[in-house]
Amino acid sequence: MTNITILGSGFGAMTTVRELRRLKVAAGITVISPRDELHYLSSSVWIPAGVVTGDDLKIPLQRFFARNEVSFVRGAATGLADGGRTVLTDAGRFANDQLVIATGARFLRTLPGIEHALTPCAGIETAEEIARRLRAMTGGTIAVGFATNPNEPGAMRGGPMFEYLFIIDALLRREGRRAAFELVFFNPAARPGARLGPEAVDGMLAEMTKRGISTHLGHKLVRFEPGRVVTEGGDFAADLILFMPGLTGPAWLDHADLPLSAGGMITADAQCRVTARPGVWVVGDVGSYPGPDWLAKQAHQADLQAKAAAANIAATLEGREAVTAFKSELICIIDTLHSGILVYRNPSRNFVSPQLRLFHWAKRAFERQYLRPYR
Known part of the structure; x- marks a missing residue:
């Protein structure tokens, strides 16, 4: 059976799984990550105020994996071989037919x-x-x-x-x-x-x-x-x-033989294809993509890239051309504990709302809705 291997268990990785199954991709899916939990870091800003606890934001993925017929390997990537067809990890070597890199960046x-x-x-x-x-x-x-x-x-x-x-x-x-x-x-x-x-x-x-x-x-x-x-x-x-320092690619990229940007990220096109590496895709913070100069490193953009990558993998497996480009969009609510400011940006529009209590509660509601498929 064709195998799609996904590195990571964060936003981009899990959205890739969901989209592949939504598109009825019948291939086997293997997720390789040091943890079988999704950590919803977007709400961690509320931990100091006691709105949520750390345990509230750690979502076990075992049932999600079972529902979506995902094989989980607990391990950390250490490199790639064979042009990306083999993933090297601290738990062994794993072959794949399509590879999605969604490990996130490092500070x-x-x-x-x-x-x-x-x-x-x-x-x-x-x-x-x-x-x-x-x-x-x-x-x-x-x-x-x-x-x-x-x-x-x-x-x-x-x-x-x-x-x-x-x-x-x-x-x-x-x-x-x-x-x-x-x-x-x-x-x-x-x-x-x-x-x-x-x-x-x-x-x-x-x-x-x-x-x-x-x-x-x-x-x-x-x-x-x-x-x-x-x-x-x-x-x-x-x-x-x-202090939040800038981001660069993870250290294991030093042993992956992948094209990297000046900042140490994996270079990809608008379809999330890694440059000159057929069957290797990248989503989320670990990639360097074309787009507007405001293109954000945020969970929402990782989700949009994951949707594009999944659509293009599905097309590739069916012998069609991979033409789906990811959408460039920034959506965030700057929370202030009791209220929030909505910021939206796309290539044609930039909107900033007044500070309203509504947006604090909207952000909390979005967390519950977003995490529902994983609980």
């Missing part, structure tokens, strides 16, 4: 002293550690910032950092502790979050001013020290540093 942890910062999207456990640190603090300065990969400007994840900033502010106010804290937002760009669109950037900066949040913008980061952020434009004290 560029090259800034000196980065061990003094917490990276929220590094995992649910990090969000839990942020919650513990906040509970233990009686006052001080909390610094929140993000940066990008200088060789691939789109390889960043800034939206969650705006959310952490505003949610921490709201949480401290709810607890009656805000006056004991200074919040500082820092970024090497003078106008951070440009991929959201100019109106969104104006809105984020205005919201910071409204909430009494200081900013340190437009200065290249130099290093972190215990209790301090150092930039080329000066330094400032910080008792807690939350």
Whole structure:
């Protein structure tokens, strides 16, 4: 039987499984990943405020795999061989007829002293550690910032950092502790979050001013020290540093013989085909794709790429041409704990909503709806 192997168990990987089965692809599907859980990191911003727990966001996939006739291999990719037809893992070698790489990216942890910062999207456990640190603090300065990969400007994840900033502010106010804290937002760009669109950037900066949040913008980061952020434009004290570095490809790509972008991502076309590697596809953060300069590294875009890849695999297996291009679209709700701001962008439109309670509840409802097929 034809085998489709999918590397990863995140948003892009699981959407690929769902789409293949929705399209009635009868091939065998093998998922290779270190874990048989889907971690819904999009809601981890609420862990410090106690809205959700870490366990709420870890969704076991065994029943989903059984319903979709998926063979699961617990293992981590270490490389590829035979032009992608063999996956090398710490659990052995696995052959495939079609390969989908959806392992996600890794953070560029090259800034000196980065061990003094917490990276929220590094995992649910990090969000839990942020919650513990906040509970233990009686006052001080909390610094929140993000940066990008200088060789691939789109390889960043800034939206969650705006959310952490505003949610921490709201949480401290709810607890009656805000006056004991200074919040500082820092970024090497003078106008951070440009991929959201100019109106969104104006809105984020205005919201910071409204909430009494200081900013340190437009200065290249130099290093972190215990209790301090150092930039080329000066330094400032910080008792807690939350920092999202830029993204690059996972380390195992060094042993995969795949074409990589300057930023270390797998290069692909609009159909999610890996350049010059027939039968090898890429979806999500690990890929470098054509598209607008605001093309986001986010779960929604990974889902759209997964849908295109699944449609093209189905066409390929039927002897048809793979012509389905992924849709370029940015949709996010910047949550502020009690309300939210909706940002939407496609090639012809950029919309930013007012801040409304409706969007906080819409984001919570979307989580329940999104996770339903996996529960």
